[in-house]
Amino acid sequence: xxxxxxxxxxxxxxxxxxxxxxxxxxxxxxxxxxxxxxxxxxxxxxxxxxxxxxxxxxxxxxxxxxxxxxxxxxxxxxxxxxxxxxxxxxxxxxxxxxxxxxxxxxxxxxxxxxxxxxxxxxxxxxxxxxxxxxxxxxxxxxxxxxxxxxxxxxxxxxxxxxxxxxxxxxxxxxxxxxxxxxxxxxxxxxxxxxxxxxxxxxxxxxxxxxxxxxxxxxxxxxxxxxxxxxxxxxxxxxxxxxxxxxxxxxxxxxxxxxxxxxxxxxxxxxxxxxxxxxxxxxxxxxxxxxxxxxxxxxxxxxxxxxxxxxxxxxxxxxxxxxxxxxxxxxxxxxxxxxxxxxxxxxxxxxxxxxxxxxxxxxxxxxxxxxxxxxxxxxxxxxxxxxxxxxxxxxxxxxxxxxxxxxxxxxxxxxxxx
Amino acid sequence: xxxxxxxxxxxxxxxxxxxxxxxxxxxxxxxxxxxxxxxxxxxxxxxxxxxxxxxxxxxxxxxxxxxxxxxxxxxxxxxxxxxxxxxxxxxxxxxxxxxxxxxxxxxxxxxxxxxxxxxxxxxxxxxxxxxxxxxxxxxxxxxxxx
Numbered sequence: 001x002x003x004x005x006x007x008x009x010x011x012x013x014x015x016x017x018x019x020x021x022x023x024x025x026x027x028x029x030x031x032x033x034x035x036x037x038x039x040x041x042x043x044x045x046x047x048x049x050x051x052x053x054x055x056x057x058x059x060x061x062x063x064x065x066x067x068x069x070x071x072x073x074x075x076x077x078x079x080x081x082x083x084x085x086x087x088x089x090x091x092x093x094x095x096x097x098x099x100x101x102x103x104x105x106x107x108x109x110x111x112x113x114x115x116x117x118x119x120x121x122x123x124x125x126x127x128x129x130x131x132x133x134x135x136x137x138x139x140x141x142x143x144x145x146x147x148x149x150x151x152x153x154x155x156x157x158x159x160x161x162x163x164x165x166x167x168x169x170x171x172x173x174x175x176x177x178x179x180x181x182x183x184x185x186x187x188x189x190x191x192x193x194x195x196x197x198x199x200x201x202x203x204x205x206x207x208x209x210x211x212x213x214x215x216x217x218x219x220x221x222x223x224x225x226x227x228x229x230x231x232x233x234x235x236x237x238x239x240x241x242x243x244x245x246x247x248x249x250x251x252x253x254x255x256x257x258x259x260x261x262x263x264x265x266x267x268x269x270x271x272x273x274x275x276x277x278x279x280x281x282x283x284x285x286x287x288x289x290x291x292x293x294x295x296x297x298x299x300x301x302x303x304x305x306x307x308x309x310x311x312x313x314x315x316x317x318x319x320x321x322x323x324x325x326x327x328x329x330x331x332x333x334x335x336x337x338x339x340x341x342x343x344x345x346x347x348x349x350x351x352x353x354x355x356x357x358x359x360x361x362x363x364x365x366x367x368x369x370x371x372x373x374x375x376x377x378x379x380x381x382x383x384x385x386x387x388x389x390x391x392x393x394x395x396x397x398x399x400x401x402x403x404x405x406x407x408x409x410x411x412x413x414x415x416x417x
Numbered sequence: 418x419x420x421x422x423x424x425x426x427x428x429x430x431x432x433x434x435x436x437x438x439x440x441x442x443x444x445x446x447x448x449x450x451x452x453x454x455x456x457x458x459x460x461x462x463x464x465x466x467x468x469x470x471x472x473x474x475x476x477x478x479x480x481x482x483x484x485x486x487x488x489x490x491x492x493x494x495x496x497x498x499x500x501x502x503x504x505x506x507x508x509x510x511x512x513x514x515x516x517x518x519x520x521x522x523x524x525x526x527x528x529x530x531x532x533x534x535x536x537x538x539x540x541x542x543x544x545x546x547x548x549x550x551x552x553x554x555x556x557x558x559x560x561x562x563x
Contacts, residue, residue, distance in 0.1 A: 087492045087531040125476045126532045128545045158435060159476030161530055175434035177473040236494035236535035243536045273531075274492070300493055300535075314493050318530050324473075 003260065004222070006230050007206045008246045011098035016133065019140040022101040028146060030209035034109045035149075037212075042113040043069055046208065048216035050228035054297070055081055055164070055201030056272060057371075058227070058290040064198060067188035068114040071196035078111050078119040078150065079192065079199040083169060085124055085161035086273030087318060088298035091232040092202040094244045096123075096130050099206070100137035104152060106205030108141075109212060111150030114198050119150050122169050125158045161322035165370045166191075166199040168324065179326040180370035201296075203232050224250025227289035235261040237301040247288075254284040257301050265303040268387070273298040274315040275375035278308070278382040308387040309394055312379050313341040319376045330373025333364040337380060344391070349398040354384065354391055434460065438471055447482040475529065483518040483525035485563050488542040491528040494535035499553070503539050504528060506553035510560055523563065 005011075014021040022028075034042050047062025068076060080103065084092040096103060107119050123131055134154050141147055155173055157163050163172045167181035170192045191197025207229060211219045220228045227249035233256055236242045240262030247256060253271075257263040266281040271288070272295020279286065279293065286292050302311060320334035337360060340353050361377030368374045384391060437456060438448065445452050448471050457464040471477040478486070489495075489504050504515065507526055511519050518525040534540035537549025548559055 084533055085531060088494050088535050089531070090533040090535055093533050124533070125474075126542065129547070156436070156439065157476075158439065158474035159529070160474050172435065173432060175431035175470065177470055179473075234535065236538060237497055242494075242538070270493070298535075302497070306497065311493060314491075314496055318492055322530055 003246055004230050004248050005246050006210055007095065007203055007232055008098075008244070009210075010102055011094065014099065014101075016098055016100055017136055019101060019137070019144060022099075026213070027101055028105055028141075028144075030212035031105050031108050031112075031146065034112050034212050037112075039069055039113050039115060042109065042212070045216050046113070046211055049211045049219040050216075050223070050226070051204065051207050051211060051219065052227060052290060053201060054203035054207075054231065056086075056294075056296040058294065061200065061204055064188055064200075065110065065113050067186075068116075068196045068198045071189050073196040075118065075193075075195050076114055076116040077192040077195055077197040078107060078114060078116040079166075079169065079173070079197060080107055080119065080121045080205055081164060081166070081169060081199050081201050082127070083122050083124040083157050083164040084127075084202070084296075085164045085322075086275075086296045086298050087315070088236050088270070088273050088300045089234045089296050090236075091234045091244055091297060093127055093130065094234075095202055095206060095232070096127070097133065100130075100134050101141065102206050102209065103202055104137055104141050104146075106208040107152060108146060108150055109208050110198065110200060110205060114196070116150055116198070119152045120155045120173060121152065122163070122173065123154055123156050124163075125156055128156065131156055160324075161318075162324045162370070162372055165372060167370065169199065170197065177324070179324045180372075182369065203297075222248050224287060224289050225291050227291065227294070231288065231294065231297050233288075233297040233299050235299045235301065237299075238265065238303040238306070239263040239301050249289050250287045252285050252287050253279075253293075253299075256288065257299060258284070261299075261301070263301050263303075266301055267304040267306060268302045268308060268311070270300045270302070270311070270315075270379065271295055271298070274318045275372065275378055278311070278379050278386065280386045308383050308390045309341065309344050312383050313338070313345055315379045316341055316376070319372065323372060323376075327367070327369035327373060329364045329367040330369065330376060333360050333368070333373065334376055336360060337377070344394045344398070347394075347398050347401045349391075349395040351395055353395065357384065431462070434462070434467070434470060435474075438467075438477055442477060446484060448477055448479045449481070453479070475527075478525075481518060481522075483522050485523060485543055486525045486527060488527045488529040488532065489515075490530070490532045490534065490538070490540050492531040492535075494531075495539040498538040500539040502553040503541065503551045503556060506556040507560070510557055524560070 043065045051061040052058045138152050160178045162168045163178040168178040172178040187197040232246045245260045270276050270278045271293040276295045277293045316338045320338045323330045323334050325331045364377050515528045539551045540549040
């Protein structure tokens with residue numbers, strides 16, 4: 001199956017810094033149409049389309065909007081989550097740099113639907129060069145009178161992965177440390193400054209104008225199962241053509257990494273970033289959807305030269321560094337896991353390590369405050385499931401090294417594996 | 418709405434904290450104690466609160482930093498394309514370890530999480546400028562341009 005560019009339809013076609021070219025491509029038609037609709041009708045249309053959150057959680061977007069629309073509050077807020085910190089994900093950067101006005105239009109429609117007068121784009125600090133691009137686009141839209149109902153402001157983060165988590169993101173805007181909050185209350189009830197708040201991923205909002213223009217039926221005709229529409233993937237790693245690809249939901253992993261990205265040797269794939277599932281190469285015919293594997297659409301391909309333990313170690317190093325430290329299971333769990341993987345790599349693994357990892361993974365998934373800690377053990381459990389022998393090999397090697405080197409092993413600073 | 422805009426409440430002040438910290442960083446190169454203290458006076462917030470916020474974010478250095486901050490991505494996609502070689506080359510070129518600043522205060526080297534340039538791996542940011550598809554050999558030339 002070839003690419004199906006809907007969200008990316010304007011990318012590379014229009015001039016991102018010229019509203020004229022966006023208008024010529026049919027821009028703001030959906031917004032004009034939405035302005036003539038009742039908020040309830042907009043929400044119904046999005047709900048019927050089956051659009052789900054593209055940031056990874058996959059919650060029904062219209063349902064979320066409905067909660068915020070019905071919630072009572074002096075003020076309501078809309079936040080576009082452009083804090084794309086997930087390892088291997090760069091789709092939002094691509095979208096914003098090529099079609100910022102598409103995002104703005106989607107946000108304006110969402111603003112109409114939930115009754116938000118104020119909207120933020122939370123842009124990660126690493127994407128600072130996109131800030132001025134967004135400001136220009138917002139300025140052009142404002143000059144045309146499109147920002148009368150909802151004001152849009154760019155808010156820049158400062159390098160914290162956890163701020164992509166919605167409650168941490170709100171804390172960050174409020175000028176606090178970007179730590180996660182206890183839930184409930186959920187943001188549609190009480191979010192930013194305790195007001196009803198909707199937080200949508202860039203890609204989710206990009207879909208909205210298309211749904212309003214072409215109708216829910218057109219949108220829900222694409223996809224598979226609960227996953228409707230298309231998905232934008234960021235492909236990196238051992239592929240010939242790393243980059244951004246948009247495909248219909250339910251397309252297979254093979255079509256993406258072999259067909260489009262040109263991978264020749266696929267030993268394992270991690271889908272969804274550092275907290276994503278790791279699946280072995282023989283499962284390459286798996287369709288990609290919320291029901292199987294998807295996350296934020298970050299796909300990292302590993303060839304047979306890559307060491308799975310090393311991969312999981314790198315994931316864990318990142319998660320350990322980025323854990324906000326508020327809740328114990330995540331703060332301490334990632335620390336212990338990092339230590340275990342470090343030892344495995346250094347040739348000092350123990351037989352009980354596997355059991356420790358499994359027990360710890362369950363505790364973290366159950367007891368962590370937010371998605372970071374809850375999903376931190378996903379690559380660990382997946383690698384244990386599909387690449388168990390690699391762990392056993394490491395532990396066997398460790399036992400050999402210990403017996404061979406004896407006490408010297410622990411004294412030497414550099415361990416040769 | 419308009420009334421609230423004319424007379425900012427302490428809450429809206431707080432939302433300006435992160436942008437203010439970024440501005441101070443741009444003006445002063447690092448968020449030293451003096452800078453944070455003056456910011457505390459300006460905002461009416463306790464110093465410990467401001468310190469707590471700035472230390473949370475990795476792009477708000479409270480320690481002395483060089484005039485140019487090199488942030489090399491150390492995450493998987495970059496690591497797979499020899500980010501370690503690139504880091505090694507920078508270390509050799511500048512004679513510093515990650516986390517350190519050169520003696521002349523020109524560069525600080527950091528190894529950071531994903532910077533969203535996985536299609537151009539290995540990649541690094543120098544200040545806000547992105548450099549992709551790096552090679553250990555190409556590092557010297559890039560650093561010379563600063």
